Amino acid sequence: MNSILKRIYEKVLPLVGEGNVADYIPALASVNPNQFGIAIYSNKGECYTIGDAKTPFSIQSISKVFSLTLAMKHYGEGMWKRVGREPSGLPFNSLVQLEYEGGVPRNPFINAGAIVVSDMNQTRFATPHYAMREFVRRLSGNPNIKTDKVVADSEYEHRSRNAAMAYLMKSFDNFDNDVEDVLHNYFSNCALRMNCVDLAKAFGFLANKGYCMINNEQVVSEQQARQINALMATSGLYDEAGTFAYMVGLPGKSGVGGGIVAIVPNQFSICVWSPCLNKVGNSLAGVAALEALSSEIGWSVF
Ligand SMILES: NC(=O)CC[C@H](N)C(=O)O
Secondary structure: OHHHHHHHHHHHHHHOOOOEOOOOOHHHOOOOOOOOEEEEEEOOOOEEEEEOOOOOEEOHHHHHHHHHHHHHHHHHHHHHHOOOOOOOOOOOOOOHHHHHOOOOOOOOOOHHHHHHHHHHHHHHOOOHHHHHHHHHHHHHOOOOOEEOHHHHHHHHHOOHHHHHHHHHHHHOOOOOOOHHHHHHHHHHHHOEEEOHHHHHHHOHHHHOOOEEOOOOEEOOOHHHHHHHHHHHHHHOOHHHHHHHHHHOOOOEEEOOOOEEEEEEOOOEEEEEEOOOEOOOOOEHHHHHHHHHHHHHHOOOOO
């Protein structure tokens, strides 16, 4: 595995720095673009790394999988009245579909969907962001995971689009709590700082039938783990999900911090990170690394 990782790392390295770092959140624009790391965590508990795998970064939309997991644990099938399970075919922060589909977002991984899931978690937890941070600390076995307050505040300050989605959902009666409170928690979740190793470990339960080996916890049922993987495979990379399924063939979830997590069911959880993004907002080198990994090793769920 180490020699495969080295080969892929060297192959992808020339692409690192191509594309652009996310600058619509000003605090993210200052990240050094020339960073690249990979971590692979196996169901046997082995962890393989290369490059900047231990440098923390802003997990951004990868947090949407953790929020969804918390909501599914509590609400089960009932939650699907408020959010759909279909790919949107539109950018992650698009508003148009939400209006003509009556305030019910297409899936939990576009922003509107993640915000409505955050509203569900707001109803359930007294301090939703701390509950989430505790959850990821447990899943990854790293008690030192922190929230980047500068990023969270920067997102809140530039929240107009996300706030517009939340208020639109409220106007359709698909929102229970105070919009501003929910946005604060949603942004704090996106602003969690984790490294590739933390994320590969924290996603281990999705490669392991819902079971987290790190703290010996059945996080979700085997069926729910399969369902979360299915949602990642169909919507995890926004409007690039189809191409990602075609090229990589694994459930994945990206974030505008440049991280991408991918699952090889029953075997591995992977995290790649490089801050520069392609046009749809996915890490350019990260997608290339996962393409190389899956074609070298033949991993695919299809
Ligand atoms: N795709 C992303 O990573 C987007 C998350 C970001 N916090 C936002 O709300 O815009």
